């Protein structure tokens with residue numbers, strides 16, 4: 001039975017921060033702050049999977065008016081390989097499609113074998129023509 005996925009609520013913020021602390025991608029550099037999670041919740045861009053009263057997985061599925069963007073996919077180590085990430089991505093696709101998205105980008109670390117395996121398993125392919133250019137503000 002797949003774990004239910006829903007939009008995050010303000011009360012979920014401590015659980016999401018605990019998840020990101022326990023299971024964030026090793027290449028993530030931006031500090032996780034409660035106000036950032038709260039803003040994502042206001043925008044309807046943060047999905048969570050709740051299991052046994054705790055946040056077991058989360059995904060940012062954001063719509064910028066042109067493209068869907070997925071970031072910060074994480075599942076608690078003890079809850080992995082049970083389809084939680086797949087359920088989060090499926091729910092993200094549904095939400096983004098409803099907002100008008102026709103194409104979705106996912107930020108994936110090349111060196112992270114579990115991350116690349118997951119995104120390949122849910123139908124994504126690495127774009128060899130475009131690279132992510134980035135700077136801090």
Ligand SMILES: CC(C)(COP(=O)(O)OP(=O)(O)OC[C@H]1O[C@@H](n2cnc3c(N)ncnc32)[C@H](O)[C@@H]1OP(=O)(O)O)[C@@H](O)C(=O)NCCC(=O)NCCS
Nearest residue numbers: 025073074075080081082083084085086114115117118121
């Ligand atoms: C990557 C991550 C989100 C996967 O979560 P998960 O809930 O275990 O993934 P799922 O159970 O939904 O896996 C779906 C499919 O993805 C692939 N997959 C997922 N994890 C894998 C792994 N460690 N090794 C190989 N394939 C994997 C498999 O094809 C899997 O299907 P299967 O179990 O039937 O073989 C989780 O390992 C994680 O949080 N890692 C740390 C943070 C991170 O790297 N996030 C990704 C940022 S882009």
